[in-house]
Amino acid sequence: MIDDLEFNGEELTRAERFDAWMDMARASIMPAKLTSDAPLDCDSLFDGAMLGPVMLLSASAPPLKAVRTPRLITADDPEMYELAMPYQGQGILEQAGRTAVYGPGSLMVASTSLPFESHGRLVDGRLAFTKFYLPRKMVPIPPDKVERLLATPLSTSEGMGALFAKILRNMVTDAASLGDSDRARLGTVVTDMFTAFVAHHLEEDSKLPPESQSRTLFLRVKDFIRHNLHDPELSADTVAAAHHISSRYLYRLFQENGLTVRSWIRTQRLEECARALGDPVQLATPINELALRWGFSHPAAFSRAFREAYGVSPRDYRMRQVARAVA
Template sequence: MGEIVERRDRSLDLDTFRESVTDSFVPLETSIAPDTDFEGHIHGTSLGQVQVAEVVASAHTVRRTPRTIRASDPGFYKVGLQVRGYCVLTQDDREAALTPGDFAIYDTTRPYQLSFDDRFRMLVMMFPRELLRVPPTGIAELTARRISGRQGMGALVAPFVKDLGERVFDTAPAVAVHLNDAVLDVLAAAFAEQLQITDSLSLESRHTALRVRVGAFIDDHLSDPGLDTTMVAAAHHISVRHLQKIFEADGTPVGGWIRERRLEQCRRDLLDPRLCHLPVAAVGARWGFSDPAHFSRLFKARFGVTAGRYRSAGGALDQPVD
């Protein structure tokens, strides 16, 4: 893969941006409308063989042409998730109009074009074609087709990738590399759903996709005091035993995962000045801890101090207990 360019904190002029685009991805032609001011940046990192890049820039167009393909043809797929702004992706005589939350796949071995008519933010994942466990003939049917981030597997992939984009650049390389397979499995599940071939996915890929779906469900229901292992299993039409097996690889049982996610939300709320008027017990209740004494014990066990002391210290006493 190309060199990953880390220039997140300063804007680049057009010429430098052009070089960064090619260095970060594959050779591309970048152009802007005449008499247009331009600024942008690219920030990227690697998750094993999956490259993740954040692109923020003014209006412009990038093209993968026969000439740039001849210059370098490594055989990658790219998946772009629109986070802010609007994009039109063209490949294989198809056109995908992407709005925030939408994503699409495209193939660097054939010409394509991305047009941005205003300032935007996009997260781009690039990886060798052979790593995506979906038949190439199937992917050829999906290039430049909009996949909505508001329904089906797309509704899980979009927030998963967006959250990845928020966290991955600050994640230690030794940890980030373990996300490689998770990203590929989730994308494979989304594309297989589009092709209606989910039965052909490996058991591992199906488990990963289900794990992401369960995690999203838990995050959406943390405020419900009734959220427990039985509720999660029933919502996904699987047995409690099957659900527990899915979480075994992480070393944390489902109940422990729910508790940890709730405590993390409480920790954040205790530091939020907009919520300073809420009593500590009310903060716990916001995230499903209906028993104040139970919440107090759990918080102190997890963070080493009481919730009240943690709030008054502004988090300075934050010493998580492993």
């Protein structure tokens, strides 16, 4: 396992890049036979971090062919699930008697405990991806059931898949700036979402542990709220109804996380308004119109709430932000 790693092929000579990239890949991923047809002068960027027990790897690199044999599994098996999310290019995975081609807009699950062969494919000369490695023991779904989804492209275009992909992308961006405790928390989020995502595809959502269901539901609720901030009628009742739960349960869900539904909705709306007020492109848009766009239907109430949160009126805040932008 790794703590943090970083590799930038631009810092090396052409003759050094390929060997350095291969050494990095071998050192950071489970044992596999690695080969590549990439040119020696290929550009490579490689980052990794530990999110508690979850490993995060992100790379823009030449395509590798990885073969994991029964012998290599016997020699060293970390007993993990690999979750791959490509941004550019394609991946090809052969495992559990299936072969799948996947690209942007999908996730792929593999297991380190079963033989596999995988390789990347350049599209428009690029291959970029993120992979997460989760300990199998942290996923409360029997391995034989998870294996039904191996080498099967899972869509991230809508619903839970879209939310999961969004969370994963944010983690790639945020991980480097976080401390150990926050990274460990993100590892729990990845594990919960992976578990819920797999259970959803297996149609076994109701069999998940209550704490995992609760944490996943909280993420889904917050995402729903963010996507509906523009609606003046957004409230605890409408949020609860959209998720087929009682308002009382929704209140408890937020209380368990040290929040209230009403204040969290208001905070999210105010943050969006503040971003809009500080955007030079929206300088000509009336303040009341911006407020209405984010769910504040009463100008006076918006002005009071904004001043309470930011210490100045929306107009003064906008003037200060614009002054900073042109300074």
